[in-house]
Amino acid sequence: MFGRNLRHTLRSPDTMIMTIALPIMILLMFVYVFGGAMNVGGGAYIDYIVPGIILLCAGFGSAGTAVSLSTDMTNGIIDRFRTMAIARSSVLTGHVVESLLRNLITTTIVILVAVAIGFRPTTDPLRWLAAYGIIAMFVLALSWLAAALGLLAKNPEAANGFTFAFMFLPYVSSAFVPPQSMPSWLHRFAENQPVTPVTETMRGLLMDTPIGDSALLAVLWCAGIALAGFVAAGVLFRRRTAD
Template identity: 45%
Template sequence: MTMLRRNLMHAKRYPSMTFSVVVMPVILLLIFNFVLGGAMQAGVGGDDSKYINYLTPGMLLLLPAYMTAAIAVLVSTDVTKGIVNRFRTMAISQSAILTGHVMGTLIQAVLALGAMLGVAALCGFRPEATPIEWVAAIGLMLLIVFALGWLSVAFGLAAPNPESASNMPFPIIMMPFLGSGLVPTDTMPVGLRQFAEYQPFTPFTETVRGLLMGSEIGASGIISLAWCAVIALVGYLWAKSLFRKQSR
């Protein structure tokens, strides 16, 4: 709880990173809907007014993707400034140093999701989800944030400085664009379509879209949970290994 409070205080005192993580996906939502929506609508079918319903679930997945950079930078900053070495000498749980970053990100993610959904609603987003489906969709989003959060912690520990830490999650930030967030994967060239269908953000997007809009989910839900488990486990074990090595 102490480390969680510390990270929330940092977010409050230095809001620029949190602000950019929330605002950039919102700006991209507005650009894709109002600037490119008319052209991209051809890939999803239907009239232009409904593209926001297809687009919003994919844009929601930008939030956990962008948050990876913020977590990595914060962890790397703690390591390079030496505060982590000070924490290691104290009679506290060593895992709390890293867990505080992940838990703080979950709280910020709730606020970011609320902001994104509010803007999408103003743009015409009209979900058809029941209360249970809303809970499932938000729960999945937070699970994705949790999984990517641990991977981001590992990025921050592995990076030599905060500048490098901000660049390491770049492939993750690009993945929502290379999935089914903007257009269906069957409209893509063969090589890109194969990549899009087998990367994690496509089942993430299809599951969230299915829960919110009532479309077919199929096996995407199970695949999404499996991806979250794998990413969280790899990130946690990698971060734990790096933290132990640095302590020695």
């Protein structure tokens, strides 16, 4: 199932291009259009924003899991799979594992582009490994949640709409501006939603800024979302494929 989904991605270059191109376009826009007006404590804005762009890239890519799974559920291929000697769970796992690999590849491309335009991480190989571990946890969490949303949706168009929050949440976090610069009511939301601790952990690992309890919160958020998505996806898949 993983190989099947990977082949589908490779045969749909437009999906891959959009997954990569959109975060890169947002990176360039924030750095070159808004960067001169941003004050993030004296540091280069590109060094502040790249961890957020990485998570935005992961969100875009993970959201595609909902659409691809919803497509499978509506085009009749699941009925064919049910006649084969395969575990039902392999259908969901194949989508999620393919999403993980695809997002790690696109994340690496976005990082390389960021380095080319001036991003200068002050980290070591061990911290890079930890950063990729956080990215992998974040992608897995969002992919399982996207799988559940894809099963909940009646068609791929609805599935695409359900994942809107994936693209919205990073903008209301510490990904692009410090939460302290927001109105008090929005500041509280930005400080207490999952993207902020993940972003702060990424920023701390790549730029050697204080992490505090963000790492623990990031792991707990990712684990909680992944577990909720995994359970919900399993229940919804069994209901939609019940005899």
